[in-house]
Structures are given as structure tokens and as C-alpha cells.
Amino acid sequence: MGIADRWGLRAWLRAPGSLSKRLAATGRRYEVLVLRQTVAPLRPQERAALGLPRRGLTVVREVLLHVDGQPLVWARSAVHGHSLAGPWKALKGLGSRPLGHLLYDDPRIHRSELQPRRVTRHGATHRQMQRQWLAATGTEAPARMQWSRNSVFTRHGQQLRVMEMFVPDVALRDPGPLRRKSRPRR
Template sequence: MGLADRWGLRAWLRAPGSLSKRLAATGIRFEVQVLRQCVAPLRPQERAALGLPRRGCTVVREVLLRVDGLPLVWARSAVHAAALAGPWKAVKGLGSRPLGHLLYEDPRIHRSELQPRRVTRHGPTRRQMQRQWLAAVGEPAPAQMQWSRNSVFTRHGMQLRVMELFVPEVAKRSPGPLRLKRRR
């Protein structure tokens, strides 16, 4: 990856606000392809980020974000099942709507600082993404798909973790300034 590509990807990793809206602004058609939404065990980073004990049901949602048919981001969100009966119950009914619509429309939701992170090449997150990518796209995920950003959203003391893993080609698109709705 050249220097310009690295800087372009860095801009995406640090871009505030809704990733869905930023991606949608780079093309004509934006879509969310739900790959899986189910009860699943938390991974160690998720458990640490959410401050949860080893036990308990967790709901995981994994999606591909596509612009003009091209898959650009694989994303995984995780929330403790107890939060689905309370402040995060809308997550259950999202379907193919972007999670960002839920997260940025409510002024009671607060986001942690974005944490760019390189995904372990042979770790469980990478293996899961590769299996789903192959099934959804029909070809292997790009080998250079290594950089993610992680953040935790809090509403009424309950947390939801989001991890977004970018294809290198996203660096060629400008995340640009996004006109956000002003909260009153």
C-alpha cells in the first residue's frame, strides 16, 4: 500500500460520525448486507470493551457495507442480551438498515474515542470475516484487509461495541466532510 493509500485509510479510520453516511456519499447506491445476527460468545476484546463477565448471552450482528455493489467494509457489532431488553432493543429489528441510523439519531447515545487497530492475521475475527466474505462475495477477502476501527456506544449505562474492518480500496475514496444534523 502506497503512502497516499495509507493516509487515505487513516482518514477513514479516524473519521467521526456515521460510517454508513460517509460511505453512501461516495457512490450512488449504499446497502447493508446482513451476514449473521445471532447469539454468540463474546471475543476477549469485546468482553473487555463492554466490561462484561465471561458468562451471559450476547447478540452479534455481522454485515458487509457495499457501495454500488462493491463490498468495502465488514462490520461486527456486539451487545449483551440484557441490553436488548432495554436501551438497545431497536438493534433486533434493524434488518438491512444501517446501525448508524440508530446510533446517530439519538442524542442520549455517546460514543467512545475511535480506536484504529490492526486485525490479527490468523485470529478468530479474521477467520470469521474470511468465511463470510467468501460466501457473500464469491471470492476471498483481500489479503491486505487488516485495519479496523473500534468504538463503544453507551446509552443509559448499557454498551454496544462496533468493529469496522476496511478493504484497502476504501482509501481511494474520500471520507470528506459530512453534513451532520444539528441536535437541538
Template sequence: MGIVDRWGLRAWLRAPGSLSKRLASTGVRYEVQVLRQTVAPLRPQERAALGLPARGLTVVREVLLRVDGVPLVWARSAVHGHALTGPWKAVKGLGSRPLGHLLYDDPRIHRSELQPRRVTRHGATHRQMRQQWLEATGTEAPALMQWSRNSVFTRHGKQLRVMEMFVPDVALRDPGPLRRKARQRK
């Protein structure tokens, strides 16, 4: 992760809690621009992370997260169709509201460990991000936009995977405190 250290992205890639809240605290206006929400095939990494077979309906939501009009993160969430009639049904009606509001306001939802990874420049995820970025902003995606973090959220045994890809310039913003608050056990 040497190049990540050089950019200072490490703090963002490992920051616990809501990315939406952290990004919002770095500016005046935070917004979620929905690029696509549709039924689509799972990518191999999503299938593996969710422990799902190769077949089945999957709802995919792809968004740009902007602060003061500047796009800083491209994110993709994926949930298997059978979970949309149960614990993740609220995903269908999110619109331009942050997914984080749904994920962090419910104590029954548990998040896996964050997994930073470099996205392959010639892979399907990178191609999809570049195409949507160009359509949404009218400019090319930053050439060095390669680092992401992935995690899986579980509620009632059903899982939702989130992948967030960062613009290198996000490292110029302070992600705030990185320590998790210890949960009190009764």
C-alpha cells in the first residue's frame, strides 16, 4: 500500500463508520448523485463476498458522492434480490438519500472488516466507473483513481456489499477521528 501512504488515502480507506457523514463534514453541501439503480449480474468479487451462487437477481446501485459539487467517491452497492423483500427492502426507495443513513441507524446491522484494494484498471468495475464518471461530470475520471474499500453489511442473515472508490484528492481532506467508539455491553 505504499502509493496509498504517499497520497494519504490510508485514513479514508480504513475510516470506520459512515463515509457519508465523514465526507459531509469536509464541506458545506453533501449530495448523492444516483447514476444507476438496476437489476444486474453480480461480479465475481460480489458473489464471493456475499457467498452467493452465480445465478439470481441482484439489485445494483451506483452513485457519485459529492461535496460542494466536487465528486470524491464512486460507490457501488449490490444486494441479492431475495434480500430485497426482507431486511434490505428500503434500498429500493433510497433515491438520492445516502445509503449510510440506512446502514448506521439500525443497531441490528453489522459490518465486516473494511478491505482496501486496488481496482484493476482494465477490469469491469473500473470501466463502469470511468464511463459513468464521464457521463455524470463531462470529464474523464482521475487517472490515479484506483483505490477502493469494500465491506459487507449483514442484517437478519442477509448481506449487502458496498464498494467505494476514492478520488486521490480526497486525501487532502481530513476524515476526522478514526477511532471507533466502544460499545457498552449490558
């Protein structure tokens, strides 16, 4: 994690709780720009994280998170298609509201440990992020934008994977207290 430490991203990569709330607290205006929400093929890392078979439909939501007009995070969430008829059906009507509103307002949802990860520059995820970033902002994504954090949220046995990729400049913002609030496990 040496490069992430040099950029000061460690605190953001490991910050528990809602990323949306943490980002919003660093500025005046927080916005979620939905880039796409669609059915897409399973990616190997998503399939492994969700424990899904090689085949099946995945519903993907990709967004840019902005603070005061500056894009700071590209995020991708993926859930197996059958979960949209069950515990994750609220995703359908989320629109430009932060996913965090859904994930942290329900005590029945539990999150796995955060897993910081360097995204390969030539992999499908990085290429997708670059295309969407250019289309949404009119500029290239920051060259050093390669650190992400991944976690899986579980509700009623169904899982949702969230991957968040950070702009290196997010390290210039204070993520706030990093202590985890205790939440009763049910």
C-alpha cells in the first residue's frame, strides 16, 4: 500500500461507514451523477465476491461522486439480478440519491471488511471508468487514479458488491473520525 500511503489515501480506503456522508462533510454541495444502471455480464471479481455462478445477470450501477462540482470518486455496485426482486429492490428507484442512504439506514444490512485494492490500468474496470469519466466530465481521468476499496453488503442472505475508486486529490480532504460506531449485529 506504499503509493496509497504517499498520497494519503489510506484513511479514505479504510474509513468505515458511509463514504457519501464523509465526502459530503468535506464541502458544501454533494452530488451523485448516475453514469449507467443496467444489466451487464458478471466480472470475475464481482462473481467471486458475491459467490455467484459463471452465468447469470448482474445489475450494475456506476456513478461519479462530486463535491462542490469536483468529481472525486467513481463507484460501481453490482448485484445478482434475482436480488432486485427481493432484498435489493430499492436499488431500482434510487436514481441520483446516494447508495449510502439505502445501505446505512437499515440495521439488517451488514458490511464485510473493506478491502483496499490497486486497480490494474489495463483491466476492464479501469477502462470502463476512463470512458465514463471522459464522457461525463470532458476531461481524462487523473492518471494516478488507481486505488479502490471493495466491500460486500448482505441483507437477507443476498449480497451487493460496492467498489469505489478514488481521485488522488481526495487525500487532501479530511475523512473525519475513523472510529467505527458500534452497531448491534442481528
